[in-house]
Amino acid sequence: MNEPQAGTTLARFGLALREQGMDQALLAAPNTIAHLVGFEVDWENWPVGDPFTAAPPLLLIRDGEATLIVPKLFAAAATSVDCEVVVAPTHAFRGTPPDPIASLEETVGSLPIAAGPIGVDPGHLPVRVGDLLRRVGAETVSVEQLLIDSRRIKLPVEVNALRQAAALADTIQMAVKDSAEPGQSEAELAGLALAAAYRQGGRRVPANLTLNAGVGSSLPSASPGDRVIEAGDVILTDTSPWTAGAWSDTANAIVVGEPTTEHRRLFDTLRATLEFAIGACRPGVRAGEVDRIVRERLAADYGDAIYKHHTGHGIGAMYYEPPHIVPGSDHLIDEGMVLCVEPAVYIPDRFGMRLEHVFRVGADGNEILSGFEHTL
DSSP states (O other): OOOOSSSSHHHHHHHHHHHTTOSEEEEOOHHHHHHHHOOOOOTTTSSSSOTTSOSOOEEEEETTEEEEEEEGGGGGGGTTOSSEEEEEOOOOSSSSOOOHHHHHHHHHHTSOOOSEEEEEOTTTSOHHHHHHHHHTTEEEEEOHHHHHHHTSSOOHHHHHHHHHHHHHHHHHHHHHHHHOOTTOBHHHHHHHHHHHHHHHHTSOOOEEEEEEEGGGGGSSOOOOOSOBOOTTOEEEEEEEEEETTEEOOEEEEEESSSOOHHHHHHHHHHHHHHHHHHHHOOTTOBHHHHHHHHHHHHHHHHGGGBOSSOSEEEOSSSSSEEEEESTTOOOBOOTTOEEEEOOEEEETTTEEEEOBEEEEOOTTOOEEOOOOOOOO
């Protein structure tokens, strides 16, 4: 096993950056910033359409030290960040109209950015900030793959954050099971589940949540809608909450009322397949091989009704990371990775079920980080 060489995510990335011959980076991806220094803002508040905060927060790393640049509106959210914070004024109370990008450029221009290579995530960095870097003699180099590679093997601090995210996913899944009843809409039930996560998290928790009932459970996942839940419906819930710079990702299927023999047979088959898939993810095994044997096991009973999506994936700072457990994948599974697997069966025009856990790969067995038990 390749052990990480630093005790914090920031120190580990700084080491990886230096090994690539760079001592500075300017990063903009919200997941990356949360992962490296702990700065989080609910994504509903992230600068998307707000004219005062259209520029994103940025993270400057120089010689292993971090400086967070945030629009003034988000300054309060940065008070607990363990690094230097520079606040970019977003607009004046009087005078000229707001120009947050110009404000960000001015703030970045005042920072000690040196000529020479500077790592960036070009998929997120504003073009005008990239132009500014080049004007001061900094040569932008993409470090997006370096960021992904550096966090393949999880540090203890990352596993702890993943446990926190998994606990929120547990709460959402249990709230769906406890609150589901005929006459509710999918959206109403999803709202109750999210409210339970908000109570546990002590704040509004960013979370992907798909919840589909009845025939909707047999289709690709969709946002909860106005469909009214009926007795006998299968409800398929997949949720990915985000906290402490980490994601979780779990799926469960329940039945409103008394499950049929067909429901129980499929559920029991999927639960056994989930356990098999988790056990198959051993150090040194290729992800494509796990995908193959899991699909073959499930297809023996359900043929073409088995899932057409991935069998699983890595998870951490992003909720979909390597290794990709898909047909033909050459990605190797290593000790210390954190993965999800999610076998499923979708019976056309009737119902579908998908079960998923988060787990850490160990040398002597895998540790499930999700806490809830899959039950109908």
